[in-house]
Amino acid sequence: MATEKKKKTTSKKKKTTIEMTRGKRKRAIARAVVKPGKGLVRVNGLAVSAFTSRVEREVITEPLEFVDKKYDAEVKVSGGGRMGQAQAIRTAIAKALYATTQDEELKNKMLNYDRTLLVEDTRRVEPKKFKGPKARARFTKSYR
Numbered sequence: 001m002a003t004e005k006k007k008k009t010t011s012k013k014k015k016t017t018i019e020m021t022r023g024k025r026k027r028a029i030a031r032a033v034v035k036p037g038k039g040l041v042r043v044n045g046l047a048v049s050a051f052t053s054r055v056e057r058e059v060i061t062e063p064l065e066f067v068d069k070k071y072d073a074e075v076k077v078s079g080g081g082r083m084g085q086a087q088a089i090r091t092a093i094a095k096a097l098y099a100t101t102q103d104e105e106l107k108n109k110m111l112n113y114d115r116t117l118l119v120e121d122t123r124r125v126e127p128k129k130f131k132g133p134k135a136r137a138r139f140t141k142s143y144r
Contacts, residue, residue, distance in 0.1 A: 019099040023091030024120050028080025032092035034100055037072030039064060043089060044076055056086040063094035063117060066109055071097060087116070094118055 018035045041048045041061060051057050064071065073093050077085045094117040098107050110117040126135040133139060 019096045021092050021095040021099055023088045023093075023095060025088040025091065026080050026084040026121075026123075026125065028077060028084040028088040030075055030077040030085065030088035030092040032073055032075045032089065032096045034071050034073050034093060034096035037070060039070035039072070041073045041093070042075065053082070056082060059083075059086045060089050060093070062090055063097055063110070066094075066106055066113075067097055067101065071100070087121075091117065091120055 018033055020031065020033045023030045023032065041064070043051075043060070048057050048060055051060070064073070073096070075089050075092060077089055079085075080088065094110055098110070098118060107118065111119075128135050131138065
């Protein structure tokens with residue numbers, strides 16, 4: 001019988017948890033991946049600093065202000081308008097941060113600040129009906 005030698009592998013790599021979550025707002029859908037890093041946020045391959053609107057940048061980076069550690073977020077977003085996309089990104093990042101940390105205190109902070117950080121807005125656009133120009137409006141009849 002041959003003696004088996006076991007090699008001890010000493011890996012100095014730390015296991016990093018990567019969480020992927022989704023956020024929705026109106027027609028916009030965002031998928032975010034959050035991992036520990038330098039605090040960079042990329043949306044569809046572009047850095048957030050490339051956004052021209054200051055309000056959009058603030059909305060997108062808002063969830064990162066609740067955590068002490070720095071996290072990188074990679075987000076893919078499609079559909080909807082610019083502000084709807086920004087709010088969908090915000091929800092996706094906040095959900096991913098909570099899923100990564102599993103910290104109830106963080107969850108309570110976010111919910112007390114603004115519930116839509118973790119809970120999606122369920123309101124959607126009502127579809128147009130077959131008799132009328134819009135969802136609720138009806139054609140007016142003129143007798144002149």
